[in-house]
Amino acid sequence: VRRFLRENSLSIFFGILFLASIVAQSIAGWKDFNEELLAHDDAPITYGRYLYSSEFGAALMENWQSEFLQFFFYIAATIWFLQKGSNESKKLNEAGLESDEQQRVGKWAGQSSPKLARSKGFLHSLYANSLLLVMGTIFLASWFAESVTAWTVFNADQLDHEESAVGWSKYLTTPDFWEKSLQNWQSEFLAVGTMAVFTIYLRQRGSPESKPVGAPHDETGSSG
Amino acid sequence: MAPVRTMFVLYVVVIVTGLVFYSAVGILHK
Numbered sequence: 564v565r566r567f568l569r570e571n572s573l574s575i576f577f578g579i580l581f582l583a584s585i586v587a588q589s590i591a592g593w594k595d596f597n598e599e600l601l602a603h604d605d606a607p608i609t610y611g612r613y614l615y616s617s618e619f620g621a622a623l624m625e626n627w628q629s630e631f632l633q634f635f636f637y638i639a640a641t642i643w644f645l646q647k648g649s650n651e652s653k654k655l656n657e658a659g660l661e662s663d664e665q666q667r668v669g670k671w672a673g674q675s676s677p678k679l680a681r682s683k684g685f686l687h688s689l690y691a692n693s694l695l696l697v698m699g700t701i702f703l704a705s706w707f708a709e710s711v712t713a714w715t716v717f718n719a720d721q722l723d724h725e726e727s728a729v730g731w732s733k734y735l736t737t738p739d740f741w742e743k744s745l746q747n748w749q750s751e752f753l754a755v756g757t758m759a760v761f762t763i764y765l766r767q768r769g770s771p772e773s774k775p776v777g778a779p780h781d782e783t784g785s786s787g
Numbered sequence: 788m789a790p791v792r793t794m795f796v797l798y799v800v801v802i803v804t805g806l807v808f809y810s811a812v813g814i815l816h817k
Contacts, residue, residue: 567793574794581801615817620809627805704806711813718816 585623592619603723617715621743624709629747631702637755638695648763648781650774651755655783666691706744710735713743 568575596618597607613619643659646652664671672681679690711731717739718728734740764780767773774785
């Protein structure tokens with residue numbers, strides 16, 4: 564057990580932070596929603612009911628989609644784009660998909676390489692891009708989940724104000740949907756761009772997200 | 788070699804459950 568905890572401490576740590584945050588968010592969101600209901604002379608709802616409400620779902624999914632979009636772009640962009648001096652960038656002569664030897668595929672696959680690293684063809688290509696594909700799929704799925712939950716919330720609001728409900732595809736063209744999506748995207752793009760440039764001059768001893776403290780400022784990708 | 792799949796599977800299950808559950812919540816207008 565101790566060994567398991569040590570070998571998985573990074574994902575356990577973030578898993579606990581995730582659970583604690585989502586529980587706290589749901590409680591705060593529930594209280595906030597009930598205050599709103601009371602202000603409109605509506606009856607408050609139970610905590611359990613709030614957990615499967617579109618209000619809570621939209622708040623969750625709106626943030627999920629932007630995080631996975633961020634990873635999707637970061638994984639894709641760092642294949643081809645470089646930043647001199649950044650720890651987030653590959654070396655300046657390594658842009659692109661790299662050689663089979665560097666990627667240890669085909670005849671350069673080792674004893675314990677994944678089986679699909681050795682093979683050729685469609686399944687190999689699928690596996691060779693699986694991280695990007697899965698992040699992209701989760702982005703699209705959470706963006707879809709955001710759209711249907713936010714749509715439900717939007718229509719409940721419309722009816723509250725004696726306006727007519729809209730269809731899902733109509734909702735996708737509303738400023739409400741795009742404002743919710745874009746407000747999250749802008750912050751993600753700023754954050755990853757900041758990581759790319761701040762690691763040129765700034766250091767954190769011991770972190771693989773940073774270059775070694777003594778690395779020159781113009782040294783690129785020295786711990787990636 | 789210690790298994791490395793436990794946390795991977797756990798994260799996948801949490802994400803897929805969340806996506807499916809809240810897609811359904813939205814579609815069913817809950």
